[in-house]
Amino acid sequence: MTQASGSFSTRIQKSSAGLSLRSETHTVEICGNDMILVVFSLGKGGSQAARARDRKAANQAVCALMSHLQSQPPMFVADAVAGVNTLGVMLRLQDQAQGTFVDFLSAIDYLARQCLGAVSPPGKTVSLHACFDPALATDLEAVAQATGREPRDVVKALLEADLHAEVVGFMPGFAYLGGLPDWLAIPRRPSPRPSVPAGSVAIAGGQAAVYPSATPGGWNLLGQCPDLLFDPQKQPPVLIALGDRVRFEEISRSEFEARWAQRFR
Amino acid sequence: MGPAIQIVRPGLLTSVQDLGRPGHLGMALSRGGAMDTAAARLANRLVGNSDRAALLEITGMGPTITVTNRTGLAWTGADFALEVRSAQGTQQWQASHRPVVVPAGAQLRWTPPSKGFRSWVAFAGGLDLPEVLGSHSGHLAAALGPGRLTGGETLALGALADQQTSRLDAALRRSSAQDDLAESAAKDSGADAVMVPRWHIPMQPFEGNESVEALRLPAFEGRHFQSLTQAQQIRLWQSEYAVSPQSSRQGLRLEGTPINDPAPPGIASEPVRFGTVQLPPEGMPYILLVEHQTTGGYPRVLEVCSTMAATLAQAGPGTRLRFIPTDLASSQQRLREQSLQWDAIAAAIAAKLGL
Numbered sequence: 131m132t133q134a135s136g137s138f139s140t141r142i143q144k145s146s147a148g149l150s151l152r153s154e155t156h157t158v159e160i161c162g163n164d165m166i167l168v169v170f171s172l173g174k175g176g177s178q179a180a181r182a183r184d185r186k187a188a189n190q191a192v193c194a195l196m197s198h199l200q201s202q203p204p205m206f207v208a209d210a211v212a213g214v215n216t217l218g219v220m221l222r223l224q225d226q227a228q229g230t231f232v233d234f235l236s237a238i239d240y241l242a243r244q245c246l247g248a249v250s251p252p253g254k255t256v257s258l259h260a261c262f263d264p265a266l267a268t269d270l271e272a273v274a275q276a277t278g279r280e281p282r283d284v285v286k287a288l289l290e291a292d293l294h295a296e297v298v299g300f301m302p303g304f305a306y307l308g309g310l311p312d313w314l315a316i317p318r319r320p321s322p323r324p325s326v327p328a329g330s331v332a333i334a335g336g337q338a339a340v341y342p343s344a345t346p347g348g349w350n351l352l353g354q355c356p357d358l359l360f361d362p363q364k365q366p367p368v369l370i371a372l373g374d375r376v377r378f379e380e381i382s383r384s385e386f387e388a389r390w391a392q393r394f395r
Numbered sequence: 396m397g398p399a400i401q402i403v404r405p406g407l408l409t410s411v412q413d414l415g416r417p418g419h420l421g422m423a424l425s426r427g428g429a430m431d432t433a434a435a436r437l438a439n440r441l442v443g444n445s446d447r448a449a450l451l452e453i454t455g456m457g458p459t460i461t462v463t464n465r466t467g468l469a470w471t472g473a474d475f476a477l478e479v480r481s482a483q484g485t486q487q488w489q490a491s492h493r494p495v496v497v498p499a500g501a502q503l504r505w506t507p508p509s510k511g512f513r514s515w516v517a518f519a520g521g522l523d524l525p526e527v528l529g530s531h532s533g534h535l536a537a538a539l540g541p542g543r544l545t546g547g548e549t550l551a552l553g554a555l556a557d558q559q560t561s562r563l564d565a566a567l568r569r570s571s572a573q574d575d576l577a578e579s580a581a582k583d584s585g586a587d588a589v590m591v592p593r594w595h596i597p598m599q600p601f602e603g604n605e606s607v608e609a610l611r612l613p614a615f616e617g618r619h620f621q622s623l624t625q626a627q628q629i630r631l632w633q634s635e636y637a638v639s640p641q642s643s644r645q646g647l648r649l650e651g652t653p654i655n656d657p658a659p660p661g662i663a664s665e666p667v668r669f670g671t672v673q674l675p676p677e678g679m680p681y682i683l684l685v686e687h688q689t690t691g692g693y694p695r696v697l698e699v700c701s702t703m704a705a706t707l708a709q710a711g712p713g714t715r716l717r718f719i720p721t722d723l724a725s726s727q728q729r730l731r732e733q734s735l736q737w738d739a740i741a742a743a744i745a746a747k748l749g750l
Binding site for chain 1: 419666698
């Protein structure tokens with residue numbers, strides 16, 4: 131954690147939605163009666179590069195706060211969950227019943243302030259195998275057409291991207307990976323597929339991900355990853371944690387088949 | 396083989412639950428577990444189990460099961476009736492919220508309650524299943540732990556099943572001496588008897604779908620409430636909704652007048668909670684339940700108070716409901732009342748069963 135610089139003016143607001151602490155850099159508010167939500171500001175925008183920078187800074191603050199809450203949780207914290215620039219803290223039942231909410235907000239506000247300007251996510255580096263054989267790359271051709279590139283350029287961009295887990299969400303083992311080049315930021319498919327195969331390597335909305343298991347999904351499928359992203363028998367059960375750096379390593383169809391078979395051992 | 400239950404027919408939706416997996420939101424896993432954890436704990440305590448023993452969550456039309464041994468059981472939540480078929484014939488008992496002992500080989504069937512939707516059925520000794528991430532529960536949305544029961548399964552009971560059932564038999568016979576047993580059960584107190592006490596341990600009643608009035612859900616304004624037009628805000632508070640049959644343990648889908656003109660704004664995905672009311676583009680509110688996704692990208696227009704889990708658990712298809720404004724002080728008052736009620740329940744069980 132880094133020390134926040136300068137002083138900030140914080141306003142306590144009480145409204146029909148509950149309590150909130152608002153400052154220029156972030157807000158801390160109560161959602162319902164059992165969650166405190168921190169929202170780090172995304173800045174005023176401006177150029178695409180400036181927006182990307184603001185988003186990354188906010189996400190690094192989230193990662194730093196999450197890391198702190200996991201290693202040294204305050205007494206009243208039962209659990210925590212993060213979005214790109216947001217972090218939700220669940221209150222313990224006895225604190226929902228008896229605590230003073232403004233104290234919880236202040237404590238979280240204090241920690242959030244410490245995380246402003248955090249430089250790099252503390253995560254490990256995860257290497258994932260990926261096969262881009264046409265039989266496994268359902269949407270690669272369509273993505274190439276949509277971006278005006280060759281399929282091979284799309285694959286190359288994914289392999290060279292310095293990806294990091296901005297958010298862990300949607301389903302156990304699913305990590306939203308930021309760090310794709312701007313030209314690969316294409317939207318989701320117009321309508322989701324009823325079932326995306328397990329292991330699908332996919333992109334949408336400027337992020338990449340691997341589907342840990344088969345599920346309905348609307349992302350564009352570029353290839354398939356044989357690695358097990360979620361294994362409840364392992365400790366930790368998820369391969370990719372918030373803030374981890376992720377790199378894809380290309381493998382042949384035969385190596386993919388060999389590794390895929392190991393999933394079921 | 397040790398004591399076990401066998402699932403003959405699964406009913407509408409029967410799954411294995413316990414208190415779920417709190418503490419795993421960071422890996423995108425919501426708590427799951429029993430929709431109403433207080434009711435599940437009560438069912439377990441009534442048969443002498445630990446609070447976190449595995450039990451069945453039954454829904455709407457209950458399952459049909461058989462028991463291999465003389466077995467103590469208890470069910471809480473909605474007031475399902477239990478039909479017991481044994482050598483003694485077929486008897487029907489309106490006997491939720493109390494321990495019941497049935498003979499070896501009995502076939503049990505739970506019939507739909509007049510009010511409410513879900514019940515938690517605990518067996519003395521608990522269901523003996525492997526733990527996954529610290530819980531026996533089936534997280535159906537995340538496909539973790541045992542899946543929904545389909546019929547044909549045999550579920551072993553814990554090592555102490557017979558011993559705990561004997562203790563329940565003994566406790567119920569003691570209270571029988573005080574004329575506390577239902578009459579038809581008291582005639583015979585042997586191994587073939589169905590033991591059903593007259594007493595029961597009531598829980599604060601949830602508001603069910605039989606009432607003339609719609610269910611009232613105390614809720615807070617959500618973060619994106621203010622992005623609705625004033626007319627939409629008023630509609631949200633004043634509308635009466637009906638629970639859609641498309642609902643699941645993940646969330647309650649509602650039917651009613653949509654709030655989609657103008658369409659709700661899109662937002663970036665952010666952390667959500669059990670009780671968050673999302674407003675997807677089609678404009679029908681969606682209440683997140685115990686197997687919710689951990690982050691959500693729809694505007695959160697309301698947040699149902701955490702004290703309403705028991706009520707939400709009983710909102711079956713067609714249940715009419717409306718949201719009413721609440722505040723933090725009232726939520727704390729309700730939580731304290733629930734805590735006091737639980738203390739009273741725990742004391743009452745200990746007194747009845749001589750624990």
